[in-house]
Amino acid sequence: MALELITSIKGRAVVVPGDDVDTDRIIPARYMKCVTFDGLGEFLFYDTRFHEAGGEKDHPLNDPRFKGATILLGGNNFGCGSSREHAPQAIYRYGFRALITEGYAEIFFGNSTTLGMPCMTASKADLQTLRAMVESDPSLEIEIDVENRAIRAGGKTFPAELRESARQALVTGHWDPIADLLEGEKEVDATAARLPYLAA
Amino acid sequence: MGKTLFNKVWESHAVRRLPNGQTQLLIGTHLIHEVTSPQAFAMLRDLGLKVRFPHRTFATVDHIVPTDQAFEPFADPLADAMIKELRKNCEQFGVTFFDRKTGKQGIVHIVGPEQGITQPGTTIACGDSHTSTHGAFGTIAFGIGTSQVRDVLATQTMALGELKVRRIQVDGTLRPGVYAKDVILHIIRMLGVNGGTGFAYEYAGEVFDRFTMEERMTVCNMSIEGGARVGYVNPDDTTFEYLKGRPYCPEGAAWDEAVARWRAVASDPDAPYDEIVKFRAGDIAPTVTWGINPGQAIAIDETIPSVESSAAADKESVAEALEHMKLTPGAPIKGTRIDVAFLGSCTNGRLSDFVEVAKHIAGHHVVPGVKAIAVPGSQIVALQCQKLGLDRILREAGFEWREAGCSMCLAMNPDKLVGDQLCASSSNRNFKGRQGSITGRTLLMSPIMVAAAAVTGVVSDAREVFPTTHPASN
Numbered sequence: 001m002a003l004e005l006i007t008s009i010k011g012r013a014v015v016v017p018g019d020d021v022d023t024d025r026i027i028p029a030r031y032m033k034c035v036t037f038d039g040l041g042e043f044l045f046y047d048t049r050f051h052e053a054g055g056e057k058d059h060p061l062n063d064p065r066f067k068g069a070t071i072l073l074g075g076n077n078f079g080c081g082s083s084r085e086h087a088p089q090a091i092y093r094y095g096f097r098a099l100i101t102e103g104y105a106e107i108f109f110g111n112s113t114t115l116g117m118p119c120m121t122a123s124k125a126d127l128q129t130l131r132a133m134v135e136s137d138p139s140l141e142i143e144i145d146v147e148n149r150a151i152r153a154g155g156k157t158f159p160a161e162l163r164e165s166a167r168q169a170l171v172t173g174h175w176d177p178i179a180d181l182l183e184g185e186k187e188v189d190a191t192a193a194r195l196p197y198l199a200a
Numbered sequence: 201m202g203k204t205l206f207n208k209v210w211e212s213h214a215v216r217r218l219p220n221g222q223t224q225l226l227i228g229t230h231l232i233h234e235v236t237s238p239q240a241f242a243m244l245r246d247l248g249l250k251v252r253f254p255h256r257t258f259a260t261v262d263h264i265v266p267t268d269q270a271f272e273p274f275a276d277p278l279a280d281a282m283i284k285e286l287r288k289n290c291e292q293f294g295v296t297f298f299d300r301k302t303g304k305q306g307i308v309h310i311v312g313p314e315q316g317i318t319q320p321g322t323t324i325a326c327g328d329s330h331t332s333t334h335g336a337f338g339t340i341a342f343g344i345g346t347s348q349v350r351d352v353l354a355t356q357t358m359a360l361g362e363l364k365v366r367r368i369q370v371d372g373t374l375r376p377g378v379y380a381k382d383v384i385l386h387i388i389r390m391l392g393v394n395g396g397t398g399f400a401y402e403y404a405g406e407v408f409d410r411f412t413m414e415e416r417m418t419v420c421n422m423s424i425e426g427g428a429r430v431g432y433v434n435p436d437d438t439t440f441e442y443l444k445g446r447p448y449c450p451e452g453a454a455w456d457e458a459v460a461r462w463r464a465v466a467s468d469p470d471a472p473y474d475e476i477v478k479f480r481a482g483d484i485a486p487t488v489t490w491g492i493n494p495g496q497a498i499a500i501d502e503t504i505p506s507v508e509s510s511a512a513a514d515k516e517s518v519a520e521a522l523e524h525m526k527l528t529p530g531a532p533i534k535g536t537r538i539d540v541a542f543l544g545s546c547t548n549g550r551l552s553d554f555v556e557v558a559k560h561i562a563g564h565h566v567v568p569g570v571k572a573i574a575v576p577g578s579q580i581v582a583l584q585c586q587k588l589g590l591d592r593i594l595r596e597a598g599f600e601w602r603e604a605g606c607s608m609c610l611a612m613n614p615d616k617l618v619g620d621q622l623c624a625s626s627s628n629r630n631f632k633g634r635q636g637s638i639t640g641r642t643l644l645m646s647p648i649m650v651a652a653a654a655v656t657g658v659v660s661d662a663r664e665v666f667p668t669t670h671p672a673s674n
Contacts, residue, residue: 019517020393020493024631029611033264033278035238035285037346047638077394080427080493081631082610083329084236085345106397106429107329111345165361168220177218177359178247181351184224187215188252188357191226195212196461197322198228198256 003173006116009098009144011070013134014060016045021074022081023108027090029082040086041093061094065138073131074101076124079108088112098144100151100160102127113166116175118146121161126151130158147171202468205321205434206365206400209340209465213323215357222359227342228322230257230352232295233308234264234286235612236327240349241289252356254294258317261286261299262307263612267575267602270300279613293353306578306604309333309421309546313413314580316446319458320435321465325352330546330628332423335432336416337439338465340400343424363430364398364474369405372481377663379556380415381548381626381646383407385487385497387419387479388426393495396428399474402467403433407481413442414552421547422628425494434466486661489630489644490533491521496630497644500661503532524632525641526620533659536643539621541572541654542635543599543647545609548626549577551584553647558590560648560666566598567657573615574599575607597655611636624653 031043049059056062072091078101079087088111091099098118112119122130133154134140143152144160146167151158162170169175192198203211215224230253232240237259244251251257264279274280290297298304298311305311309330312318320338324331329343344358351358368387388395401423408416416433423431433439440459443449450458485499496518498504506529510518522529527536543549543557554574566572574594576582582604585591591601608615609627616636617623623635623642630642643659648669652662663669 018520022493022629022631024610024629024634028633029263030636032235033276033282033612035282036242037239047633052638077397077427080393081329081424081629083327083331083343083345083424085239085327085347088345103394103397105394105427107343107345107424111347114345114347163361165221169222172219174218174220176347177222178347178351178354180218181224181355181357181359182249184215184355184357187224188226188355191213191215192253192356195226195228196457197319198226198253 003176004116005173006118006170006175007147009071009118009146010141011097012068012139013071013073013142014066014069015073015131015134016060017075019075020077020080023079023084023087024081026079026087027084032084032086037086037089037093040090041095044090044094068095070095070097071142071144072096072099073127073134074099076102078104080105083107085111088115088117092117100127100130100144113169114176116170118144118162118170120144120151122151122158126158201472202470204365204402204467204471204473205338205432205465206340206363206402206430209321209323210362218359222361224357225360226323226357227325227352228256229317229324231308231312231324231326231331232257232259232349233328234261234282236346237289237349238282238285239346240353241293243350244353247354249354251293251295251353256356257295257353259286259290259295259297260305260308260311263606263610265603265605266614267605267607268614270603276614300579303579306580307546307549307606310550310577310581313337313417314578316443316449319443319449320439320462325358329424330421332429332431333417333421333546335420335423335430336413338432338435338462340430340432342429363400365402366396366399366475366477367402367404367473368477368479370407370479370481371405372407374407374481374484377669378484378486379646379648380411380418382484382487384419384422385489385494385644386484388422388495389487389497390479391426391477393425393493394427396423396426399428400430400432401426401428403431408433409436412552413438414550417550418547422494425628435462486646486649486663488533488649488659490525490527491518492524492630492632494628494630494644496521498533500534503530504528506530534661536659537622537657538570538624538653538659540617540623541566541570541650542608542623542625542627543573543650544575544577544607545627546577547628548647549575549581551581553626554585554590554594555588557647557651558593560668561597561651561655562593564597564655566654570654570657572599572654573602573608575602576604579604599654608635610634624650624659626650
């Protein structure tokens with residue numbers, strides 16, 4: 001069950017500023033009262049994008065110049081807090097296909113990778129350069145080279161980090177691990193049989 | 201060379217190495233709830249799969265339950281649909297459901313230990329980041345996303361990279377009036393909200409040796425707020441004493457064998473750690489958050505930081521926090537007016553939390569204008585409190601006494617802040633909007649500090665409000 005090989009992603013980008021952007025902010029809890037992930041995209045960053053009484057706030061995702069962006073540029077410790085997969089689901093369903101930030105919270109990183117959405121890490125200085133480039137030219141195309149862990153934009157190349165296990169999973173089409181996990185069925189039984197609390 | 205508990209549990213549960221280098225890890229116990237499981241069950245149906253170990257899968261309902269309504273249907277049709285969906289999934293896939301009618305319903309991280317399902321040397325996964333709570337028992341417990349809930353349902357395993365282990369040692373004696381909540385808020389303040397990324401936290405030292413299981417749970421619960429996906433305490437006699445006689449624990453000869461295994465799974469004295477961090481218990485004060493993440497915390501006698509006084513890397517987030525919190529930089533946190541007081545959550549919704557508050561609050565009353573609610577973490581906690589008359593003491597002091605659930609910790613049920621209300625809260629997150637109002641403000645603190653704020657109407661030092669917390673004045 002080979003999945004799509006995610007080796008490179010090209011697209012325009014938008015900057016979502018700030019460190020420690022938590023998953024409550026990415027998708028407010030009231031939108032988790034649902035039994036499917038369908039339609040979550042429209043509620044992405046809802047409370048920072050819209051006034052309580054309705055109407056748009058000043059937010060990059062509301063800026064027409066950045067409509068259609070598929071790469072999200074963020075700060076440090078992105079996706080901290082709640083383990084809700086609703087957060088990366090909302091980001092993906094809004095139309096994003098990759099993120100570049102200074103760092104991610106552990107659970108968010110894993111949840112995103114499982115959706116085939118690479119979470120690249122770049123240095124603070126390189127991110128500042130990238131942000132400036134994107135803000136001065138919203139039509140700028142950015143290429144994320146997942147395979148070689150690099151970001152290319154406007155004739156420049158920036159090094160990027162991506163944990164090796166995630167890189168492997170993405171470029172070989174194993175980012176959703178369910179097929180691999182199902183294959184280990186016999187070994188699962190053998191491992192369980194060795195553990196008294198499961199063997200009983 | 202010895203091994204840490206983390207390494208031992210990891211090795212005994214490692215099924216095999218996956219093509220991408222991660223480990224396929226066996227999950228001994230899977231806890232599920234209504235919010236993060238419905239999509240996983242749907243994926244299971246799409247793939248034509250069954251629950252692999254239904255007898256190791258346990259469900260409860262907590263996030264969406266109204267705490268002011270004991271009957272169904274729930275007033276909120278979305279919440280009602282979610283409990284019905286969970287009930288249907290549990291029936292169809294043969295999963296044990298601690299539904300409300302069983303009298304065992306409650307917050308998933310309170311139910312597991314209460315039933316004796318949470319045991320040392322085992323692995324637990326749950327689609328909730330506060331799953332780290334179970335680490336108090338020497339369990340390696342992971343908060344996971346919904347696709348991983350699907351993975352565990354279908355295969356009883358998940359794909360994971362191994363974590364490093366940081367030992368956090370707190371030695372000495374806590375000062376009177378300083379609680380487990382203060383210890384973890386202090387640790388997060390010092391190590392940062394992302395300081396634990398890539399680590400399992402092993403909490404150790406004299407303070408943890410003396411802590412009760414409920415205190416250990418409060419600390420392990422908030423590991424994720426410090427970025428650590430897993431936090432644990434080595435099992436000892438305190439652990440075994442807590443577990444003995446609980447419904448899912450072994451009995452007779454099997455109990456003795458289990459205790460021997462549990463003792464052996466603790467970290468060896470010569471185990472190597474990737475890092476060791478030490479704190480002195482005497483340096484820890486009653487601690488409260490002032491900002492919009494749990495690391496933005498200060499001691500009760502400190503002043504609210506200013507942008508100018510903050511490190512360069514923090515200036516932006518301090519400015520953002522001050523703007524949201526509408527607090528005055530440089531002013532003492534003590535004396536800040538509150539609107540709401542919340543006692544409860546998977547951090548501080550256990551029997552000992554209510555016992556401690558009830559012990560000191562008698563003779564005091566919630567000030568007019570402050571809404572105060574006390575929400576037991578489970579139906580069993582509620583019953584225990586009622587048997588001890590704690591619900592009556594709290595009611596007489598002006599708290600509303602509610603049904604078990606997550607309540608005001610997160611905005612998925614009717615318990616929410618309104619407008620820019622400021623809440624003294626015994627919960628675990630102070631993110632913008634966390635308690636249900638976009639402009640709502642949360643100050644995290646220990647239950648006794650919540651009680652002190654409730655009866656004075658302002659953020660207070662509980663040691664001054666309740667001199668009984670301070671043995672010297674007895």
